Amino acid sequence: MKQKKHTKKDKKPAYKKTSQKEENKTMANEIKQNGKGFSEAEIAVHWKEEELIYPPSTFVAQANMADPKVYERFSEKKFPECFKEYADMLTWDRYWHTTLDTSNPPFWKWFVGGKLNASYNCVDRHLQQYKNKAALIWVPEPEEESDAVITYQELFVRINEFAALLRDFAGLKTGDRVTFHMPMVPELPVSMLASARLGIIHSEVYGGFSGQACGDRIQDSQSTVLVTIDGYYRSGTLIDHKANADIAVKRAEELGQKIDKVLVWRRHKGQYASKSPMVKGRDFFVDDLLKEFKGARVEPISMPAEAPLFIMYTSGTTGKPKGAQHSTGGYLSYVAGTSKYIQDIHPEAVYLCMADIGWITGHSYIVYGPLALAATSVMYEGVPTFPDAGRPWRIAERLNVNIFHTAPTSIRMLRKAGPNEPAKYNYHFKHMTTVGEPIEPDVWRWYYYEVGKKEAAIVDTWWQTENGGFLCSTIPAIKPMKPGSAGPGMPGIYPVIYDENGKEIERGSGRAGNICIRNPWPGIFQTIWGDPDRFVKTYYEKYCKNKNSKDWRDWPYFAGDGAMEAEDGYFRILGRIDDVINVAGHRLGTKELESACLTVPEVAEAAVVPVVDEVKGRVPVVYIALKPGYENEGEKIAQKIVATIESVIGKIARPKNIYIVPDMPKTRSGKIMRRVLSAISNRFNVGDVTTLANADVVEKIRVLVQGKDKVIVEKAPEDLEHFGEEK
Numbered sequence: 001m002k003q004k005k006h007t008k009k010d011k012k013p014a015y016k017k018t019s020q021k022e023e024n025k026t027m028a029n030e031i032k033q034n035g036k037g038f039s040e041a042e043i044a045v046h047w048k049e050e051e052l053i054y055p056p057s058t059f060v061a062q063a064n065m066a067d068p069k070v071y072e073r074f075s076e077k078k079f080p081e082c083f084k085e086y087a088d089m090l091t092w093d094r095y096w097h098t099t100l101d102t103s104n105p106p107f108w109k110w111f112v113g114g115k116l117n118a119s120y121n122c123v124d125r126h127l128q129q130y131k132n133k134a135a136l137i138w139v140p141e142p143e144e145e146s147d148a149v150i151t152y153q154e155l156f157v158r159i160n161e162f163a164a165l166l167r168d169f170a171g172l173k174t175g176d177r178v179t180f181h182m183p184m185v186p187e188l189p190v191s192m193l194a195s196a197r198l199g200i201i202h203s204e205v206y207g208g209f210s211g212q213a214c215g216d217r218i219q220d221s222q223s224t225v226l227v228t229i230d231g232y233y234r235s236g237t238l239i240d241h242k243a244n245a246d247i248a249v250k251r252a253e254e255l256g257q258k259i260d261k262v263l264v265w266r267r268h269k270g271q272y273a274s275k276s277p278m279v280k281g282r283d284f285f286v287d288d289l290l291k292e293f294k295g296a297r298v299e300p301i302s303m304p305a306e307a308p309l310f311i312m313y314t315s316g317t318t319g320k321p322k323g324a325q326h327s328t329g330g331y332l333s334y335v336a337g338t339s340k341y342i343q344d345i346h347p348e349a350v351y352l353c354m355a356d357i358g359w360i361t362g363h364s365y366i367v368y369g370p371l372a373l374a375a376t377s378v379m380y381e382g383v384p385t386f387p388d389a390g391r392p393w394r395i396a397e398r399l400n401v402n403i404f405h406t407a408p409t410s411i412r413m414l415r416k417a418g419p420n421e422p423a424k425y426n427y428h429f430k431h432m433t434t435v436g437e438p439i440e441p442d443v444w445r446w447y448y449y450e451v452g453k454k455e456a457a458i459v460d461t462w463w464q465t466e467n468g469g470f471l472c473s474t475i476p477a478i479k480p481m482k483p484g485s486a487g488p489g490m491p492g493i494y495p496v497i498y499d500e501n502g503k504e505i506e507r508g509s510g511r512a513g514n515i516c517i518r519n520p521w522p523g524i525f526q527t528i529w530g531d532p533d534r535f536v537k538t539y540y541e542k543y544c545k546n547k548n549s550k551d552w553r554d555w556p557y558f559a560g561d562g563a564m565e566a567e568d569g570y571f572r573i574l575g576r577i578d579d580v581i582n583v584a585g586h587r588l589g590t591k592e593l594e595s596a597c598l599t600v601p602e603v604a605e606a607a608v609v610p611v612v613d614e615v616k617g618r619v620p621v622v623y624i625a626l627k628p629g630y631e632n633e634g635e636k637i638a639q640k641i642v643a644t645i646e647s648v649i650g651k652i653a654r655p656k657n658i659y660i661v662p663d664m665p666k667t668r669s670g671k672i673m674r675r676v677l678s679a680i681s682n683r684f685n686v687g688d689v690t691t692l693a694n695a696d697v698v699e700k701i702r703v704l705v706q707g708k709d710k711v712i713v714e715k716a717p718e719d720l721e722h723f724g725e726e727k
């Protein structure tokens with residue numbers, strides 16, 4: 001590939017401000033443009049190449065990584081030793097002897113023989129130089145409440161005291177699991193780093209998940225201690241969060257896992273935001289307990305590089321969530337390296353990532369990565385548009401944030417609610433990130449021109465919970481940006497696109513297929529907690545070339561995303577190819593939702609499909625067939641289903657619509673045709689349904705959903721086009 005010089009001027013912005021009506025039109029056009037014309041050859045035609053935009057020279061001049069030779073240093077010839085460059089950003093108690101051990105594929109081991117502690121690397125080692133520097137700045141949602149500025153020294157003290165509590169009061173030791181059900185408060189990183197200090201494996205469950213979802217994850221990880229908080233703010237409301245802990249403990253116990261202690265942080269010291277009573281002997285206020293541990297110091301435990309650091313649950317194709325188990329040495333090396341080169345985090349950075357620490361982005365790029373590099377990481381408690389769409393920009397202006405990181409859903413939301421807000425505030429980003437979903441080029445342009453004021457380099461980072469850190473992205477000072485494309489493989493990451501039969505799709509052909517990574521990398525998860533068979537089956541079986549081989553080249557990692565690669569080596573990610581819906585950047589399994597529906601007694605059958613949503617990307621729609629005799633109670637039952645989904649999974653899974661249908665479209669063997677339901681929901685052509693067992697029901701459902709008039713969107717977005725097809 002040719003290396004372009006940075007002297008090239010930005011092209012004239014294709015971006016122009018659009019009215020809401022025009023915007024909708026653009027959305028529709030985009031769906032059309034981006035949709036593939038059913039044959040792969042046509043995709044290339046429909047894939048409109050966007051303009052390249054070069055990073056500002058001011059950015060390049062100060063960048064951590066501006067040397068194009070980095071790609072050579074991380075080339076396949078230098079693999080796996082190249083990753084020493086990342087590992088050397090950490091402080092090791094003992095250096096490793098083997099960079100990559102492939103003796104038991106695909107259970108790769110990185111930096112074998114090495115020992116280190118993650119908490120030490122994120123805090124202790126910075127004290128000498130930076131003890132008075134802000135490690136975390138926490139911005140509460142209510143604007144009248146002041147920020148909490150936590151210096152590295154203060155963070156060190158809090159981590160030590162809480163670690164002493166975990167060890168001496170809660171009785172936890174190295175290798176035990178502890179579940180957190182915490183929102184965006186500084187007590188969450190404190191809890192994480194206190195666990196890491198002792199080699200306790202933390203499992204943080206996203207705060208917006210229901211108590212029941214938390215209980216399922218407690219059981220799966222066999223935790224005996226739950227750490228939670230009484231309440232937190234969301235859209236101006238102080239949420240009663242402790243109530244979820246009671247449900248979680250009950251649920252875990254029903255499943256056979258007993259929680260001995262619930263440790264409850266308090267949002268406001270000395271007050272209690274919850275109506276749920278504290279259970280004697282089980283529930284304890286952390287602030288009360290901490291009085292006993294004032295001034296306590298806990299030696300960080302030197303952990304083997306391959307010791308698990310944490311578990312992060314994510315959705316898959318079956319109802320049961322998967323616990324992605326991440327290592328200490330490999331993971332921390334990878335997030336430190338990518339935070340430095342891709343996020344361009346310097347110790348002086350004031351870095352605001354608006355993801356939630358309850359998801360992998362927050363673990364890697366709010367807590368572990370930025371703190372490993374001694375940066376100031378800003379955490380915001382609440383909703384980006386609260387109390388108005390100027391909020392993030394006010395935070396940025398006041399704290400002088402220079403690096404900003406968020407997801408397309410927030411960008412769309414902020415654009416919709418306040419397209420002209422960024423211009424009103426005097427902040428300057430040098431760098432911005434988009435992550436978690438495909439970003440429409442038009443939305444990208446608003447981000448670049450309005451939010452970034454043309455001053456910031458943008459990276460579109462593609463990766464997953466399972467990956468620890470970025471897989472595809474531009475290196476911001478080296479490669480130009482292309483709206484809507486993530487970019488080439490990261491240094492040391494060698495992507496490949498296969499077709500369904502395992503045949504490699506020609507590089508740079510612009511043809512769609514299943515993106516895989518040919519090689520292991522330090523941030524890759526180690527296994528699915530407690531289910532190594534599912535790990536192998538889900539991620540490696542499909543494209544494994546020889547299951548007896550100990551050569552990593554025979555074990556490509558199957559990501560579960562559709563993608564295409566342009567001539568210039570940039571990858572454009574199309575979305576999930578499995579039964580996972582990416583709702584506002586949150587991964588939800590359709591099977592999880594269907595199982596929740598089926599717990600409602602009146603429901604006979606349930607099918608969940610994704611539909612396009614202007615702000616959230618994709619949202620779930622639910623189809624229900626009732627048991628006989630309930631035909632007249634549809635409305636009531638639909639409400640019951642919504643309530644059930646919210647209590648089993650959480651509000652994020654709330655369906656856009658629930659349709660009670662006379663019957664599900666089925667094959668002759670009785671399988672529900674989700675493909676047909678998806679086509680109807682998204683107004684695509686349903687295709688040939690004559691082979692169905694009950695073809696006549698298709699038109700009935702279509703009228704129910706779309707009304708009598710038929711309006712067909714000609715081309716489906718790539719991820720939806722094949723949704724629900726037999727694989």
Ligand code: WTA
Binds near residue numbers: 361582
């Ligand atoms: C999607 C989030 C397009 C993708 C870090 C992936 C993206 C899933 C991008 C993982 C991106 C993530 N462009 N799509 N830049 N980043 N995705 O596990 O479908 O919550 O498989 O990890 O999000 O979601 P997860």
